[in-house]
Amino acid sequence: MLLTVEDLAVSYNGAGVVRGVTLHTAASECVAVFGPNGAGKSTLLKAVAGLLRSDRGEVLLDGERITGLDPATLGKYGIVYVPQGRRVFPSLTVYENLEIMLYRLGSRERRAAVESVFADFPALRDRSGVAAGRLSSGEQQIVALARAMVLKPKLLLLDEPTHGLSAAWVERVFVSLKALCGRGVAIVLVEQAVEKAVELADRGYVMRLGRIVREAEAANLVQAYRESGLAWTIKGERNYELSQFA
Amino acid sequence: MTSFTVQLLMNSMITGSVYALVAIGFALTYNIGGFFNMAHGAVFLLGAYGGYVALHVLQFGLPLAVLVSAAAAGLAGIVAHSAVFRRLALSEAPSTVFFISSLGILIAVEGTVATGFGYETIVFMPGPSPSSTFFGARVTDIQVYILALSFALLLALVVFFHMTNIGKQIRAVADDRELAKAVGISVNGVMFWVFVLGSMLAGVAGLFVGMEHTIRPGSGMVAVLWAMVASIMGGVGSFIGPVVGAFLLGFIENLAVTVFPSEWKATVVFSILILFFFLRPVGLFGVRR
Numbered sequence: 204m205l206l207t208v209e210d211l212a213v214s215y216n217g218a219g220v221v222r223g224v225t226l227h228t229a230a231s232e233c234v235a236v237f238g239p240n241g242a243g244k245s246t247l248l249k250a251v252a253g254l255l256r257s258d259r260g261e262v263l264l265d266g267e268r269i270t271g272l273d274p275a276t277l278g279k280y281g282i283v284y285v286p287q288g289r290r291v292f293p294s295l296t297v298y299e300n301l302e303i304m305l306y307r308l309g310s311r312e313r314r315a316a317v318e319s320v321f322a323d324f325p326a327l328r329d330r331s332g333v334a335a336g337r338l339s340s341g342e343q344q345i346v347a348l349a350r351a352m353v354l355k356p357k358l359l360l361l362d363e364p365t366h367g368l369s370a371a372w373v374e375r376v377f378v379s380l381k382a383l384c385g386r387g388v389a390i391v392l393v394e395q396a397v398e399k400a401v402e403l404a405d406r407g408y409v410m411r412l413g414r415i416v417r418e419a420e421a422a423n424l425v426q427a428y429r430e431s432g433l434a435w436t437i438k439g440e441r442n443y444e445l446s447q448f449a
Numbered sequence: 450m451t452s453f454t455v456q457l458l459m460n461s462m463i464t465g466s467v468y469a470l471v472a473i474g475f476a477l478t479y480n481i482g483g484f485f486n487m488a489h490g491a492v493f494l495l496g497a498y499g500g501y502v503a504l505h506v507l508q509f510g511l512p513l514a515v516l517v518s519a520a521a522a523g524l525a526g527i528v529a530h531s532a533v534f535r536r537l538a539l540s541e542a543p544s545t546v547f548f549i550s551s552l553g554i555l556i557a558v559e560g561t562v563a564t565g566f567g568y569e570t571i572v573f574m575p576g577p578s579p580s581s582t583f584f585g586a587r588v589t590d591i592q593v594y595i596l597a598l599s600f601a602l603l604l605a606l607v608v609f610f611h612m613t614n615i616g617k618q619i620r621a622v623a624d625d626r627e628l629a630k631a632v633g634i635s636v637n638g639v640m641f642w643v644f645v646l647g648s649m650l651a652g653v654a655g656l657f658v659g660m661e662h663t664i665r666p667g668s669g670m671v672a673v674l675w676a677m678v679a680s681i682m683g684g685v686g687s688f689i690g691p692v693v694g695a696f697l698l699g700f701i702e703n704l705a706v707t708v709f710p711s712e713w714k715a716t717v718v719f720s721i722l723i724l725f726f727f728l729r730p731v732g733l734f735g736v737r738r
Contacts, residue, residue, distance in 0.1 A: 274632065275635060276633075278633040294620055295617065299617055303617055303618065303634070306617075
């Protein structure tokens with residue numbers, strides 16, 4: 204198993220937000236984590252990414268304990284976290300946003316690594332000299348994904364990558380994610396655009412009140428979600444969002 | 450343009466360029482650390498007195514005195530960061546604790562300097578300095594030296610921020626500290642460099658103030674207050690803001706002393722600062738976050 208999370212618990216000011224979560228991801232597997240707002244999904248990702256201290260539990264990568272390691276060290280292990288909302292460094296150019304991850308490398312190696320990511324995200328090449336803060340939200344999210352990919356990760360931890368994006372950009376972001384999955388990158392995805400996430404995921408978990416309440420293969424995710432006492436509610440024409448069933 | 454206007458602009462440029470050297474480090478520490486670092490006045494003071502020792506005790510020339518000032522202040526910045534601020538950051542202390550600790554450092558350094566050198570005002574360059582006339586304005590050789598070196602340092606800083614890894618990381622952390630942490634940039638490592646660079650620039654500014662005016666143990670507090678005003682007027686959160694704010698402050702200060710008695714200088718500056726709070730609270734180039 205690539206990533207194993209065992210009985211992980213995280214609290215804010217004494218209140219348990221993640222309460223004994225156990226999940227796993229195989230190499231090249233895309234796993235989605237669903238749940239209503241406040242279920243603890245983002246907190247779970249932050250704890251795995253080394254940004255929050257856990258009260259108990261373990262995080263293992265290929266069987267090796269990585270609990271509590273900081274994001275820089277996790278990057279060396281091939282785990283890269285892409286946070287929600289905060290996508291880019293606005294005053295840095297697109298090129299600098301990608302290059303900033305590679306400060307340990309020499310300038311020639313940095314240039315080669317950024318060029319290889321430009322090959323995967325060709326639209327960014329034309330915008331490489333533009334301050335990232337001037338890009339649209341969708342473009343910024345693509346920069347955030349490209350920035351993660353520049354480290355050639357084994358595992359991406361993505362926290363709501365389509366949050367606040369238009370339907371067209373949601374589509375484009377998922378096209379990019381599918382391409383990453385196709386290249387063998389494992390993904391743990393927290394996402395509100397459930398319809399798209401179900402298309403992408405191999406397997407999924409449903410979280411509620413800090414606990415995993417269901418685990419299912421992609422084909423059975425919708426059923427698992429319903430069984431967990433939650434429902435799909437249609438928002439607009441295309442986007443489905445999870446909300447707690449009254 | 451009258452010779453009065455040229456003289457006013459020239460004086461403003463000289464004053465502003467020195468203030469800019471102090472304000473950049475102060476604003477950077479605020480952007481990245483999230484607190485008003487009063488200890489910036491302490492490194493200014495140590496740079497000034499270090500320069501004085503280099504010039505008058507060790508009998509060094511001016512270029513070497515500049516290096517001594519920068520080294521003394523940079524070393525003090527490293528000690529302040531390693532012994533105090535890094536530890537506070539690791540214990541996730543609130544910004545008020547950072548502020549009070551930095552004030553404590555400033556007071557302690559002021560007292561130490563006063564013990565060694567006394568409370569009296571020190572004149573670095575006694576006697577008249579050779580001068581020349583530029584479009585009707587009188588400029589001393591010392592002022593030309595200060596202006597040239599200050600602009601060279603500011604230019605070097607721009608190159609550093611855009612061409613080096615650590616410079617880019619400093620910009621990234623100033624942009625978004627939480628994102629920087631999330632993507633694995635060492636915020637503490639960046640803070641170390643901000644302290645080193647900011648302190649070195651403040652130390653050189655301390656020497657320049659001593660050469661152009663005078664220095665006493667209370668000068669550190671004055672310098673950090675002026676850096677604060679320049680940063681707020683220009684806008685904390687941007688890189689150009691504190692520099693522009695410093696030149697604006699230099700202009701206001703020099704204009705004020707031509708219109709009002711010199712005792713009113715601080716009153717005029719702080720009145721305009723309060724106006725900024727009402728009319729443009731984020732400063733000229735500040736970003737609302």
